[in-house]
Amino acid sequence: MTDATDPGRRHSAGHHGGDRPVDPVTGHETTGHDWGGITELNTAFPRIVIWALVLAFSYSVIAWILLPAWPLGHDYTRGLLGLDQSEEAVREYREMERARADWLAPFASAEFAALASDAPLMARAMPAAARLFADNCAACHQAKGTGGPGFPNLVDADWLWGGDPEEIAETLRVGVNSTHPDTRVSQMLAFGRDGILPAGDIELLVDHVLALSRGEDAADGPGAELFAENCAACHGEGGVGGLGIGAPALNDGDWLYGGSPGQIRTTLRQGRQGVMPSWEGRLSPSEINLLALYVERLGKGNRNEARE
Amino acid sequence: MTGTLSISERQVGLALAVALTLLGLVMAAAARQGPMAVHGAIAAALGLALVFRLGGALYDPEVPAGRRQRFYDAPTRFGIALTVIWAIIGMGVGVWVAALLYWPEATPPWPWTSFGRLRPVHTTGVIFGFGGNALIATSFHVLQRTARARLADSISPWAVLIGFNLFCIWAVTGYLMGSTQSKEYAEAEWYADLWLVVVWVTYFVLYMRTLARRAEPHIYVANWYYLAFILVVAMLHIVNNLALPVSLAGARSFPIWAGVQDAMVQWWYGHNAVAFFLTAGFLGMLYYFLPVRSGRPIWSYRLSIVSFWGIVFFYIWVGSHHLHYTALPYWVQTLGMTFSVMLLIPSWASAGNAIATLNGAWHKVRDDATLRFMFVAAVFYGLSTFEGSFLAIRPVNSLSHYTDWTVGHVHSGTLGWVAMIIFGAIYTLAPQLSGRETMAWPRAVEWHFWLAVTGALIYVVALWNAGITQGLMWRSYDDNGALSYSFLQSVMAMAPYYLMRTIGGALFLSGAILCALNTRATMRRATGAVRAWDRPLVPGPAE
Amino acid sequence: MLRLHYNLEKLSMGMVVGIIVAASIGGAVEIAPLFTIDETVVAPDDLRPHTPLELAGREIFIREGCYACHSQMVRSLADEIDRYGPYSLAGESAWDHPMLWGSKRTGPDLARIGGKYSDAWHVAHLLDPRSVVPASIMPAYPWLTRSLDTRVLPGALATLAVLGVPYSEAMIDRAETDALAQSRPDSDAAEDVLARYGDAVALRSFDGDPSRLTELDALVAYLQSIGTLTAAAQEELEEAGK
Ligand code: HEM
Numbered sequence A: 001m002t003d004a005t006d007p008g009r010r011h012s013a014g015h016h017g018g019d020r021p022v023d024p025v026t027g028h029e030t031t032g033h034d035w036g037g038i039t040e041l042n043t044a045f046p047r048i049v050i051w052a053l054v055l056a057f058s059y060s061v062i063a064w065i066l067l068p069a070w071p072l073g074h075d076y077t078r079g080l081l082g083l084d085q086s087e088e089a090v091r092e093y094r095e096m097e098r099a100r101a102d103w104l105a106p107f108a109s110a111e112f113a114a115l116a117s118d119a120p121l122m123a124r125a126m127p128a129a130a131r132l133f134a135d136n137c138a139a140c141h142q143a144k145g146t147g148g149p150g151f152p153n154l155v156d157a158d159w160l161w162g163g164d165p166e167e168i169a170e171t172l173r174v175g176v177n178s179t180h181p182d183t184r185v186s187q188m189l190a191f192g193r194d195g196i197l198p199a200g201d202i203e204l205l206v207d208h209v210l211a212l213s214r215g216e217d218a219a220d221g222p223g224a225e226l227f228a229e230n231c232a233a234c235h236g237e238g239g240v241g242g243l244g245i246g247a248p249a250l251n252d253g254d255w256l257y258g259g260s261p262g263q264i265r266t267t268l269r270q271g272r273q274g275v276m277p278s279w280e281g282r283l284s285p286s287e288i289n290l291l292a293l294y295v296e297r298l299g300k301g302n303r304n305e306a307r308e
Numbered sequence B: 001m002t003g004t005l006s007i008s009e010r011q012v013g014l015a016l017a018v019a020l021t022l023l024g025l026v027m028a029a030a031a032r033q034g035p036m037a038v039h040g041a042i043a044a045a046l047g048l049a050l051v052f053r054l055g056g057a058l059y060d061p062e063v064p065a066g067r068r069q070r071f072y073d074a075p076t077r078f079g080i081a082l083t084v085i086w087a088i089i090g091m092g093v094g095v096w097v098a099a100l101l102y103w104p105e106a107t108p109p110w111p112w113t114s115f116g117r118l119r120p121v122h123t124t125g126v127i128f129g130f131g132g133n134a135l136i137a138t139s140f141h142v143l144q145r146t147a148r149a150r151l152a153d154s155i156s157p158w159a160v161l162i163g164f165n166l167f168c169i170w171a172v173t174g175y176l177m178g179s180t181q182s183k184e185y186a187e188a189e190w191y192a193d194l195w196l197v198v199v200w201v202t203y204f205v206l207y208m209r210t211l212a213r214r215a216e217p218h219i220y221v222a223n224w225y226y227l228a229f230i231l232v233v234a235m236l237h238i239v240n241n242l243a244l245p246v247s248l249a250g251a252r253s254f255p256i257w258a259g260v261q262d263a264m265v266q267w268w269y270g271h272n273a274v275a276f277f278l279t280a281g282f283l284g285m286l287y288y289f290l291p292v293r294s295g296r297p298i299w300s301y302r303l304s305i306v307s308f309w310g311i312v313f314f315y316i317w318v319g320s321h322h323l324h325y326t327a328l329p330y331w332v333q334t335l336g337m338t339f340s341v342m343l344l345i346p347s348w349a350s351a352g353n354a355i356a357t358l359n360g361a362w363h364k365v366r367d368d369a370t371l372r373f374m375f376v377a378a379v380f381y382g383l384s385t386f387e388g389s390f391l392a393i394r395p396v397n398s399l400s401h402y403t404d405w406t407v408g409h410v411h412s413g414t415l416g417w418v419a420m421i422i423f424g425a426i427y428t429l430a431p432q433l434s435g436r437e438t439m440a441w442p443r444a445v446e447w448h449f450w451l452a453v454t455g456a457l458i459y460v461v462a463l464w465n466a467g468i469t470q471g472l473m474w475r476s477y478d479d480n481g482a483l484s485y486s487f488l489q490s491v492m493a494m495a496p497y498y499l500m501r502t503i504g505g506a507l508f509l510s511g512a513i514l515c516a517l518n519t520r521a522t523m524r525r526a527t528g529a530v531r532a533w534d535r536p537l538v539p540g541p542a543e
Numbered sequence C: 001m002l003r004l005h006y007n008l009e010k011l012s013m014g015m016v017v018g019i020i021v022a023a024s025i026g027g028a029v030e031i032a033p034l035f036t037i038d039e040t041v042v043a044p045d046d047l048r049p050h051t052p053l054e055l056a057g058r059e060i061f062i063r064e065g066c067y068a069c070h071s072q073m074v075r076s077l078a079d080e081i082d083r084y085g086p087y088s089l090a091g092e093s094a095w096d097h098p099m100l101w102g103s104k105r106t107g108p109d110l111a112r113i114g115g116k117y118s119d120a121w122h123v124a125h126l127l128d129p130r131s132v133v134p135a136s137i138m139p140a141y142p143w144l145t146r147s148l149d150t151r152v153l154p155g156a157l158a159t160l161a162v163l164g165v166p167y168s169e170a171m172i173d174r175a176e177t178d179a180l181a182q183s184r185p186d187s188d189a190a191e192d193v194l195a196r197y198g199d200a201v202a203l204r205s206f207d208g209d210p211s212r213l214t215e216l217d218a219l220v221a222y223l224q225s226i227g228t229l230t231a232a233a234q235e236e237l238e239e240a241g242k
């Protein structure tokens, strides 16, 4: 090779000794090529780059030796550490479970009264319950448990299925109208759509339910008889509710689906069958009990007020 | 455009335009409804417009003799115009989707305005529309100047640019209509994918034929990069987009890959779309415009060799760093991680080579906003590749993956590196192609520079904070071993960062709009003067 | 080496070949073994394919770009298992063309969403997310109440069958009726859906109106099916570390 532009040629001694132009700023020779005015310097390969490459390569080789790395047809190198990412993850996950065990495990017992009176235990457990509630329940029941159309308020004094922790836990475990085999079942019949009651009767009942909700004494009203015949079985005499079959009280101002005449009419015509998912399987038994106590406490303030 | 074509070239062009019209009509007729029919109609309309344009000019006077002694710059000018148009579309949509994340109620009730449909319009608009047109336009320029040869023919540059932009239009209008393959950065449906293959082959052939005419026996580094960009993108595009259409008369197709293999192929593609589209091509741009603007020789030829082959070889291994801790086997993740770390060396070697090239020209960097764009681009290139290699380390990725940190990293690369080098190239090219000394409004370049730097910094810093906050909130456990935050709390914590990002993006966009107007003003007032030395050494193609 | 390159860079085809070779190795080494190493994908015995209605919903999920904000890939990390449930297995998406693992979590992961909420909640949430989650930044999808176009389903199933998803002739032929029947639990054809796709399939009027088959029906059916096509992930987590 005697090409004048051969970069492999020895760098000529002195700045101006070579036959290739030298860059005055850096003192380095160019390669002698010219691409429409662009030239390049034949600056020697910086040492630091070689060292960096060696370093990065050593890091990689160590990683390849220790970790699963290279495929071999039907198998791959497992690495000296023998790591498996899901085993790792499960190990860490179980570690976290163990870290929680001392305060979470007691909740498996479902001795709610004893648990609730253990203040230090509750203080440790409630933040976890709040997070579980926010990630799983708040979508329907809202961040503070106040519910919304179709989703019950958990902080008022009304319960569809009972407000004891035992009952709440059972609701959480099996759900309502859910896919769980033991699900709680509830249904507000579609009196209009299914032709159980004529439209005129429904109008009378709408008025009657509205009257009940205002706390008026509507025992003699035109709808009263219809109500006693068709509705009281589920909603109780005078719509007091509380039968533990999911039918709400109608003699208060709180509504699940809304208290305007139109909304009540829709309820009576088309029926309702709210679905609360079952949490068994998704949440552990302890977590379910924990949440039951959390929910019970959520509305304590309101409920005490209501009782007074 | 027609003025630069000879009569026989116009005839060939006319034939191609007729063929495009027919293709569009066939597509529309076969599909009858849905996205493919609309796309057929778009192709037919474009074909028809070209038929009229070329047909109308068919018997205009023959091009003046001697054009072979000139470079063919008309396609470059056209490509630059398309670049700035797509910049405004793509970044405009970017700012809009950024705003939607802060203010979701602003979404109008029409399907095509929904975040999920607009997001790929943004990514495709900026990467392919803005980035792709810039790459194609500058590659024509760089290729001719460094080879000192005129483009090998006069039809295919137009075919490449028009065909490529038809692909971009098909892609983004498809997403608006809900037609997508869901593969990130490859969302366009099967017929658009096929079309792009045809365009790309044309591009490659043109590139090679022109390169073959070069006056200097050695191929300049910039061309190595452009070549890697063309070749590897073709390879990635074809493999990732292999799909079986439900019907030849409809848009819908299913990728042949499934599950974990699909994920690996997707991110082998996705990462190397970054590597060979957003990096290799733009390094080609940097390797040309930086020495030209600074008037300095490339600092080290030897370093260029190592960084080029390092980038080409290492990059292709690292796609699996997008799948850390997923159901992708651990061994692939280890390879992705280690190669990403090794990749840092050639990446920084390139950035270092660029910055060292400025030795002896720092006064120019201070005074010339155009050169400053390139300098900042090189710095951001170094920054984002460092960040990338860092994010590729598994434990780091366990925090950053799925968060806005990734988006912050993306935009330090795309705003800081890709967009800045494009602006630097445009500000160098536009005056030169218009026979002017400077841009029409030189002071606007300075304004643009500061808008761009401020916007990019606000964007990137906001999203670093956002992403790290998010990642920490998701994984933090309290003293009792329970997760501390709900997911929704992390969503709410993002609001201020999303607002800042929108503001940063708006600043960046206003700079881009300024650039578009300035470019228009510059190219409008072209003098037509050509610098005497700026001509091919090699005669042009046979007419 | 330097001299070798010095000569190579004078050959344009040499550069082309060099680039192709250098850029092929990594992909070949990482992708090809994913097909040859058996443990990469273990398709669970109980894995079922999507029903036509769920598949239609999946297409809507893709069309609307939900994957831009929602991943469907619980990573093997303790906190993700804690928050979302069992980490995802490769086998779970063995028949997913394309996979929808996602790359960004603007919203939560959806790999375990099936059964977490009620149909009514999904309907309310999709039509107006802020009506149920006031702080949500998810867009509303009011247009999903339009009728579902089922005509594309037989072709879609047939195409997937070619690609290896176990859709039988009967499943392909009856795709349209199955889609309708799944949303009409009281119809005669509903039983056939269970016969073809297994008893675990949800037969419900997902949008609450059995008289119309809407895009909501399809999307909600899909969301409720995510993570329920096989119990493998749950089982593996329960067994692991015991
Ligand atoms: C005006 C400036 C810009 C703004 C306001 C902007 C905004 C956005 C937003 C809001 C997203 C979606 C992030 C998410 O889903 O959370 C995004 C994604 C993206 N943008 Fe931009 N963008 C801008 C410029 C650019 C440019 C110039 C490029 C490329 C050249 C670019 C490339 C991308 C890419 C690749 C993604 C996808 C990131 C991922 O999937 O992780 N953007 N951008």
Ligand code: HEM
Binding pocket: B184, B270, B274, B278, B279, B318, B321, B322, B323, B340, B341, B343, B344, B347, B381, B384, B385, B386, B387, B388, B389, B390, B391, B392, B393, B397, B400, B401, B402, B406, B409, B410, B413, B414, B417, B418, C103
């Ligand atoms: C040494 C170079 C680089 C490495 C090793 C690297 C590595 C990474 C990593 C680890 C991620 C995050 C993947 C995840 O967790 O989901 C990522 C995302 C990304 N990077 Fe880089 N990066 C590099 C340079 C760049 C540059 C220069 C750009 C832009 C010009 C860029 C654009 C992107 C984009 C667009 C994504 C988002 C992909 C997606 O999720 O949609 N990267 N990169």
Ligand SMILES: [Ca+2]
Binding pocket: B181, B183, B186, B187, B188, B189, B190, B193, B241
């Ligand atoms: Ca595609």
Ligand SMILES: [Ca+2]
Binding pocket: B184, C103, C104
């Ligand atoms: Ca992404």
Ligand SMILES: [Cu+2]
Binding pocket: B270, B271, B274, B318, B319, B321, B322
């Ligand atoms: Cu990557």
